[in-house]
Amino acid sequence: MKKHNFNAGPSILPQEVIENSAKAVLDLNGIGLSLLEISHRTADFENVNNEAESLFRELLNVPENYKIIFLGGGASTQFCYIPYNLLEKKAGYINTGVWSKKAIKEAKLFGETVVVASSDDTNFNYIPKGYTIPADLDYLHITTNNTIYGTEFHTDIDSPVNLVADMSSDILSRPIDVSKYALIYGGAQKNMGPAGATFIIVREDILGKVSRQLPSMVDYRNHIANDSMFNTPPVFPIFVIRETLKWLKSIGGVPEIYRRNVAKAELLYNEIDRNPLFVGTAAKEDRSLMNICFLLQPEFESLSGAFMEFAKERGMVGLKGHRSAGGFRASCYNALPIESVEALVACMQEFEKANVK
């Protein structure tokens, strides 16, 4: 049976990316060696690394004065790297859920940390608005897409201070104006590649301003000066990222994937809103294009297990909501074809016919 992969992360990748990566594991470029058993300092890998960087730059229109690096450690490690490198006196955070809270917790170890706005009053089902960003912050941190709750900043906000963004789950899903951010980071495993690599896009002039001593591995400048090769980089994930970026470019880049993502999300949100069994959880204006969260209406709540089973029998994978949000979550990342969303919508309609008299 065909599987429809709605996993939240690690998550779906284009089939051709998986095939090319599998080939490189067996034999990279016909050199008679696996990608997994060569030095990262060979021309074969350096080309991969350079191309991953340049394609990422091209696809997101990253300006010249920004550097791009790929590190290990996941987005979670960046929760401490960021205050380590940038927090001198005071940092501001917008709290939009679990990932923001984890970032806030780490920042507090380094200096004064203020929560500028929060949506914790309603279990993070909206993006805060109407707050004032203090002008004396070293930086303001936001989580642009809240993977667990299905809310998303749909615009690049204006900030009077350096804007730092965790874009783990919406990177490359919509056009962004990189120049509005000082630093963008995230784990690759939601929209860009497999687990194991973290991307960082940073405007170089914000670095080197803190008075504390930085361990060498934590100092972004060391990784920048060595093109992500200050130590052994995550070789295989970077290869898969390169393949994913090639695929994205080949289909028309970020504008085209954004068009597709909007079409997929509209299809599913329309069904959630129409179907008497279901209800969306996020405020409509803040609904994520990537992670679509919904519940059964209260009077149908007892059908939860039955719906999961019904969907599973039709090839749906990964629909269970996160434990802190409950219900269902359909993650519709870049590589998810619209056919999978159509299959889910058909499944919801069939379930409605079977259960609503």
Ligand SMILES: *Cc1c(COP(=O)(O)O)cnc(C)c1O
């Ligand atoms: C998944 C996720 C993370 C955590 O990423 P790791 O690579 O597992 O550390 C952080 N932030 C957001 C928004 C996420 O979706």
